[in-house]
Amino acid sequence: MKHRIVFLDDEGIGPDIVLPEMPFDHSWVSYRYTQPDQVVERLRGATVALTCSVAFREEHLAQLPDLQMISLALTGTDIVDMEYCKARGIKVTNVPGYATNTVAEHSLAMMFELFRKVSSYNRLMQQVQRGETEPRNIYFDFPIRDLCGRVLGIVGHGSIGKRVAELGRAIGMKVFFYDRDGRYVGPEFTSMEKLLQVSDVLMITCPLTEETRDLVGAAELAQMKRDAILINTGRGGIVNEGALIEVMLAGRIGGAALDVLVDEPVQPDNPIMQLIGMHNFILTPHVAWSSKDAMQYLISRSVENINEFVFSRADARLSSTAD
Structure with missing residues (x-):
């Protein structure tokens, strides 16, 4: 059988990423991005769909009788109507855990920047080089703080949260988790109220x-230390952005770093842009997951899932014929 494979949104994979071979008879079509109203048209006749972000709902799937498999180049499966796929016998695969290291490292990079002010001082030196600021013997423009001995409070006990904790402990931080589900006990697990109060x-x-929607809002921010920093590499909507803007502008929190927002991609008129330019605020455009290493593993595993599916189907047909 010749498979028709359609990659609906290859813009989700960086230009330097190598696509692994698929050693079976197939045709391949790739699109930069696919809008919801283009899904059915582009997948008509396809047996395998590969995507980084395009949603598959029942109204799409019901019009795609040839579709046998959906390979998701992402961690979750919430963009797919899983019940319908199960009923129709459509195989759905994903790549759990691919972003563990890259998101954890991005989180710590943000933390180091807010405590050590490396970029702020680098920009100051650029001003000196351009003659905009006089050179001095000692600079105290941006306060530098050590992380060793500080308290790292983590909301989330999945693979990323655990990796963040490992890295935090390695530099001498004391780690606490907020366990939302009440499944864990031990000295590192505490209530949200305590986590807010003790975390640096x-x-x-x-x-x-x-x-978790609006888990950290005005009331929660008010319980944090005035010099504590908040970092969100989870999802937009967990932190109430309006409340965060208010405490940042009022100087009632030490700083914040966001890689995720409610409305993405971020637009110039987004209210969060009021904070751009503040030395204690960082905004990155949902790129924590996108290290070259992580993306290569992501696409390699996604294609491997396709290969495994195709060959398992072939083996099943051979076994059936033999019987």
Whole structure:
């Protein structure tokens, strides 16, 4: 059988990423991005779909009788109507855990920047070089703080949260987790109220659910130390952005770093842009997951999932014929 494979959104994979071979008879079509109203048209006749972000709902799947498999180049499966796929016998695969190291390292890079002010002082030296600022013997423009001995509070106990904790301990931080589900006991697990009060760094690494939406709002921010920093590499919506803007502008928090927002991609008129330019605020455009290493593993594993599916189907047909 010749498979028709369609990659719906290859813009989700960087230009330097190598696509592994698929050693079976197939045709391949790739699109930069696919809008919801283009899904059915582009997948008509396809047996395998590969995507980084395009959603598959029942209204799409019901019009694609040839579709046998969906390979998701991402961690979750929430963009797919899984019940319908199960009923129709459509195989759905994903790549759990691919972003563990890259998101954890991005989170710590943000933390180091807010405590050590490396980029702020580098920009100051650029001003000196351009003659905009006089050179001095000693610079105290931006306060530098050590991380060793500080308290790292983590909301989220998945693979990323655990990796963040490992890295934090390695530099001498004391780690606490907020356990949302009440499944864990031990000295490192505490209530949200206690976590807010003791954390020098509050790190959000959990998914967005109805339970975690606006988990950190005005009331929670008011309980944090005035010099504590907040970092969110989980999902937009977990931190109430309006409340964060208010405390940042009022100087009632030590700083914040966001890689995720409610509205993405971020637009110039987004209210969060009021904070751009503040030395204690960092905004990155949802790139924590996108290290070259992580993306290569992501696409390699996604294609491997396709290969395994195709060959398992072939083996099943051979076994059936033999019987």
